[in-house]
Amino acid sequence: MKAMLLHSAPRGELTVENVPDPKCSDDGLIIKMAANGICRSDWHEWNGDWGWLGIVPYKYPMIPGHEGTGVVAEVGKNVKNWKVGDRVVPPVSVGCGTCPRCVDWSRHNMCETLRIFGYHIDGLFAEYAHAPDADYPGNLMKIPEELTDMAAIASFGCRYQTAYHGVVSQGEVKPGDKVAVWGLGGIGLVAVQVAASMGCYVIGIDIFDEKLELAKKVGAHAVVNAKKTDPVQAVKELTFQFNKQAGANVSIDALGIGETALNSVLCLTNRGRHVQIGLSTREENGMVALPIDVMTAMELEWHGTLTMPYPQYGQMMKHVLSGKLHPEQLVTKRVSLEEAPAILKSMTEFGTFGMEVVEF
Numbered sequence: 001m002k003a004m005l006l007h008s009a010p011r012g013e014l015t016v017e018n019v020p021d022p023k024c025s026d027d028g029l030i031i032k033m034a035a036n037g038i039c040r041s042d043w044h045e046w047n048g049d050w051g052w053l054g055i056v057p058y059k060y061p062m063i064p065g066h067e068g069t070g071v072v073a074e075v076g077k078n079v080k081n082w083k084v085g086d087r088v089v090p091p092v093s094v095g096c097g098t099c100p101r102c103v104d105w106s107r108h109n110m111c112e113t114l115r116i117f118g119y120h121i122d123g124l125f126a127e128y129a130h131a132p133d134a135d136y137p138g139n140l141m142k143i144p145e146e147l148t149d150m151a152a153i154a155s156f157g158c159r160y161q162t163a164y165h166g167v168v169s170q171g172e173v174k175p176g177d178k179v180a181v182w183g184l185g186g187i188g189l190v191a192v193q194v195a196a197s198m199g200c201y202v203i204g205i206d207i208f209d210e211k212l213e214l215a216k217k218v219g220a221h222a223v224v225n226a227k228k229t230d231p232v233q234a235v236k237e238l239t240f241q242f243n244k245q246a247g248a249n250v251s252i253d254a255l256g257i258g259e260t261a262l263n264s265v266l267c268l269t270n271r272g273r274h275v276q277i278g279l280s281t282r283e284e285n286g287m288v289a290l291p292i293d294v295m296t297a298m299e300l301e302w303h304g305t306l307t308m309p310y311p312q313y314g315q316m317m318k319h320v321l322s323g324k325l326h327p328e329q330l331v332t333k334r335v336s337l338e339e340a341p342a343i344l345k346s347m348t349e350f351g352t353f354g355m356e357v358v359e360f
């Protein structure tokens with residue numbers, strides 16, 4: 001089969017080559033891939049980031065990719081819940097299905113032996129992929145019949161589920177909340193769309209006008225270009241205009257650089273909630289200074305978020321089927337596997353726009 005290979009990091013060769021097809025395990029299944037998104041996490045992997053988190057490829061060359069969807073092509077002999085022909089999304093992180101966090105907490109995203117496609121197991125930039133432990137309910141999402149655009153569906157595997165969980169569960173947004181979203185890449189745009197669909201007043205912040213325009217299209221009520229104005233001040237003014245109280249109730253850092261993490265905290269009103277979705281780069285090495293006295297005196301809350309615990313899959317699908325969320329609006333480019341390495345590398349200059357997705 002054809003697959004993308006990352007030969008080393010940081011910034012090693014990325015090639016598309018013929019490799020042996022994956023073998024089906026007794027508890028797993030094989031997916032014939034239909035689409036896989038090019039995610040900023042792939043760029044982080046190419047960049048050699050996240051060693052400080054223990055998230056590094058277990059071997060090289062590695063097949064990257066963790067945001068895909070496809071059709072079941074083969075099932076292992078112990079698998080009972082899936083059959084050939086089912087359309088599935090393997091979520092970015094796979095649970096063991098036996099540890100207390102997978103079983104008692106139903107939080108496979110916190111699994112004691114967390115496996116991420118493209119890091120700890122072979123990834124999804126390939127014509128076929130192996131999904132392990134297929135019967136554990138966290139490890140595959142079933143695609144509702146009504147949804148047909150596989151490039152948009154691929155986003156459920158990473159960006160959509162991550163932003164949805166961040167906004168809904170960790171951000172706990174309510175109708176009427178003022179929500180600031182910092183960084184309008186794929187995750188940020190989903191966060192805008194989800195918060196707007198829930199009746200929030202949403203402000204999107206980025207440094208590229210075309211990303212700000214797209215944010216308006218998917219639901220942002222106001223946008224701020226942080227290159228042209230002091231963005232914290234701008235959020236304070238916009239929120240004051242909205243309800244005569246300055247500051248956001250919920251602020252989301254969808255990027256993960258020191259500046260956006262700090263600005264996100266600084267734009268909050270008293271008792272506001274910050275949600276960190278973006279993970280940092282080699283520049284920060286996971287360390288960012290925050291104004292703890294201000295956070296303490298204002299009773300601010302700081303929340304991390306990682307992918308999505310599986311009991312929420314159904315809620316997200318229902319929300320999409322209700323017609324209030326439109327994943328397909330975020331797909332800006334459909335490309336071949338051969339085009340993907342160059343697009344991935346262009347993320348150094350923030351060269352991508354919305355979700356750029358490989359179709360097989």
Ligand SMILES: [Zn+2]
Nearest residue numbers: 039041067158
């Ligand atoms: Zn991703």
Ligand SMILES: [Zn+2]
Nearest residue numbers: 096099102111
């Ligand atoms: Zn587990």
